[in-house]
Every structure is written in structure tokens, then in C-alpha cells.
Amino acid sequence: xxxxxxxxxxxxxxxxxxxxxxxxxxxxxxxxxxxxxxxxxxxxxxxxxxxxxxxxxxxxxxxxxxxxxxxxxxxxxxxxxxxxxxxxxxxxxxxxxxxxxxxxxxxxxxxxxxxxxxxxxxxxxxxxxxxxxxxxxxxxxxxxxxxxxxxxxxxxxxxxxxxxxxxxxxxxxxxxxxxxxxxxxxxxxxxxxxxxxxxxxxxxxxxxxxxxxxxxxxxxxxxxxxxxxxxxxxxxxxxxxxxxxxxxxxxxxxxxxxxxxxxxxxxxxxxxxxxxxxxxxxxxxxxxxxxxxxxxxxxxxxxxxxxxxxxxxxxxxxxxxxxxxxxxxxxxxxxxxxxxxxxxxxxxxxxxxxxxxxxxxxxxxxxxxxxx
Numbered sequence: 104x105x106x107x108x109x110x111x112x113x114x115x116x117x118x119x120x121x122x123x124x125x126x127x128x129x130x131x132x133x134x135x136x137x138x139x140x141x142x143x144x145x146x147x148x149x150x151x152x153x154x155x156x157x158x159x160x161x162x163x164x165x166x167x168x169x170x171x172x173x174x175x176x177x178x179x180x181x182x183x184x185x186x187x188x189x190x191x192x193x194x195x196x197x198x199x200x201x202x203x204x205x206x207x208x209x210x211x212x213x214x215x216x217x218x219x220x221x222x223x224x225x226x227x228x229x230x231x232x233x234x235x236x237x238x239x240x241x242x243x244x245x246x247x248x249x250x251x252x253x254x255x256x257x258x259x260x261x262x263x264x265x266x267x268x269x270x271x272x273x274x275x276x277x278x279x280x281x282x283x284x285x286x287x288x289x290x291x292x293x294x295x296x297x298x299x300x301x302x303x304x305x306x307x308x309x310x311x312x313x314x315x316x317x318x319x320x321x322x323x324x325x326x327x328x329x330x331x332x333x334x335x336x337x338x339x340x341x342x343x344x345x346x347x348x349x350x351x352x353x354x355x356x357x358x359x360x361x362x363x364x365x366x367x368x369x370x371x372x373x374x375x376x377x378x379x380x381x382x383x384x385x386x387x388x389x390x391x392x393x394x395x396x397x398x399x400x401x402x403x404x405x406x407x408x409x410x411x412x413x414x415x416x417x418x419x420x421x422x423x424x425x426x427x428x429x430x431x432x433x434x435x436x437x438x439x440x441x442x443x444x445x446x447x448x449x450x451x452x453x454x455x456x457x458x459x460x461x462x463x464x465x466x467x468x469x470x471x472x473x474x475x
Contacts (some may be wrong), residue, residue, distance in 0.1 A: 131197075
């Protein structure tokens with residue numbers, strides 16, 4: 104009896120979640136919306152002005168539409184028209200914070216903040232049930248917290264209960280020590296109080312997914328003269344639960360092409376021990392890139408550092424090369440059947456800019472429980 108009631112409750116809940124429609128502003132390749140899709144949401148639309156990122160979005164969100172346009176010039180009615188006037192339940196995105204400024208008591212009204220303002224205006228026009236914003240953690244303390252306070256105030260005035268929290272991706276089963284701040288707002292008439300962020304997975308606190316656990320089944324690419332091919336076989340069967348999850352719908356390895364380094368670069372990388380950086384190099388090489396993350400080699404038994412949009416400063420824990428796009432995608436929790444379109448530089452940028460899909464899925468599941 105109790106099992107049947109539980110089944111009925113879960114079935115109804117999943118049905119409700121599947122009816123929740125999402126649009127993704129500043130979508131990039133769609134890591135945030137892909138995670139929501141895994142949580143049962145229906146992703147209607149991705150909006151960005153990065154053509155290659157949108158091609159990846161479109162390839163991996165088969166039923167979604169895309170708009171390749173600057174959001175500041177995009178009318179809300181254009182959004183409504185392209186999705187055939189379907190109801191929009193959730194708006195998500197990561198508005199870039201470049202140009203954030205403080206100018207008087209209404210801090211956000213400075214035109215240099217137009218990207219954030221555009222996100223706010225779309226929420227004001229559409230009045231979704233909820234929204235999710237993702238950004239770098241420094242935003243919380245920027246201008247002594249005034250930007251953060253402005254975000255909260257703007258959405259409060261629009262009638263949303265808003266929570267914010269800095270989350271560490273490795274606390275949620277992702278093999279990367281990536282910190283990002285999330286703002287989650289729920290419309291006041293729907294909210295059971297403010298959004299409660301999911302607690303870290305306590306089972307993972309002392310045994311987080313490591314770099315080696317994330318990618319050890321991928322082709323090694325040890326031969327610097329052989330950089331790999333578009334389609335490759337896995338090096339081995341899945342060796343742990345994380346690899347099984349990443350390979351769930353994939354039989355081949357894609358986006359796994361190595362980078363050609365000069366002999367000198369490979370020699371310098373070879374001098375850096377696991378977990379080390381430029382400080383471990385001989386004095387003659389230290390000054391070549393003497394900033395915090397320069398010449399950083401990942402540690403095989405720890406999560407990686409934050410995946411960035413470039414591919415020059417972080418190196419494989421064992422091989423004398425930078426990680427491939429696919430390796431970075433694994434560190435970000437993109438499944439292997441998520442394919443990145445564009446040249447290699449564009450692909451690295453897409454991966455580095457994305458929200459880890461597994462983290463987005465966890466947030467989406469928590470949000471679905473907290474909306475009436």
C-alpha cells in the first residue's frame with residue numbers, strides 16, 4: 104500500500120516537473136539547461152550570441168530552439184513567438200558581470216550593467232515561476248556586496264523570494280573544485296518560503312571523485328605525435344560509478360584530440376610533479392608564467408582545479424600535455440554523448456563557461472520540490 108502511494112506521488116511529481124518549461128539566457132553550449140533536462144524539465148530555448156556554442160546547444164538539445172542574438176536587442180515578444188507562445192515556467196542563465204558598476208542608490212540602473220538588466224527585464228516581462236542565475240563567487244563581495252544586494256532587491260521588488268549560496272562542485276559528486284554562486288528565486292505566490300539549497304552529498308565529503316577516477320578509461324594519448332581521432336574506442340571498461348554514468352549513452356569517445364606542444368613545453372611540463380605548479384620549476388623556467396595557476400599539473404587523487412575557458416595552464420596529472428576537450432568535459436560532468444561543435448578553441452571555451460550538468464540537475468530537482 105505504502106509503496107503504491109509512494110509510486111503515485113513520485114509519478115505525479117515527475118509529471119509536474121516535465122511540464123515545467125525552461126528558457127536559457129546566455130546559454131552557451133547549455134550545461135545548465137542540460138542538467139535541468141536530466142531532471143525532467145522541458146528546455147524550450149537557448150539564447151546566446153556565440154554561434155559555435157549555440158550549434159553545440161542545438162545538437163544536444165534536439166527539441167529546443169535557439170536564438171543567436173545579443174539579449175540586449177532581443178524583444179520579449181520575439182521569444183514568445185519563437186516558442187509558439189508556450190508558457191515559460193523557469194528562466195535560467197549566467198549573465199556576464201563585466202562592466203558591473205555602482206552609480207548611486209539604484210546601483211543596477213547603470214547602462215554598463217545592461218546584460219544583467221536584460222535578464223531582470225525578461226523575468227519582469229515573463230513572470231516565470233522561478234529563475235536561476237549562476238556567476239563567479241567574487242560577485243558576492245564585489246563593491247562590498249552592493250551588486251549582490253542589488254540583485255536581491257531588484258527581484259524582491261518583482262515579487263520573488265530569492266536565496267543565494269556559493270556551491271563547491273566537488274561537494275556534489277563532480278570531480279572539480281569549482282566554486283560558483285547561484286541565485287534562485289521563486290515567485291512569492293508559489294513559494295513555500297525561500298529556496299533551500301540542497302546539502303552537499305555527505306557520502307562524498309571524504310571520498311570525492313578524483314581526476315583519475317573521472318578520466319582513466321579514456322585513451323591516454325601518450326604519443327605526442329599521435330593526437331587522436333574524431334572517433335576513438337575507450338581504453339577500458341568503466342572502472343567506477345562515475346565513469347559508468349558518463350558512458351551511459353555512449354559507445355565511442357568524441358572531442359578527445361590532443362594538443363601539439365613544442366618539445367620545450369613538454370620538457371617543462373615534465374618537471375612539474377602531481378599537484379604542483381610553476382613554483383616547483385627550476386628558476387630559469389619559473390618566470391615564463393609566474394601567476395597563480397601557471398604550469399599547474401592536476402593531482403590524480405584529488406578533484407581538479409576550476410576548468411577555465413583556455414587550454415594552456417592546466418596539465419594532465421600524468422601525461423605531459425593539457426587535457427583534451429573530452430577530459431575537461433568529464434571534469435565538468437558532461438556525459439560522453441554530449442558533443443561539442445566548433446574548432447578546438449571554441450570547444451574549450453564552451454566547456455569552461457558551462458555550469459556542470461550534474462550540479463544543475465541537483466538544483467533542478469530541489470527546485471521542483473519547492474514550487475507548489
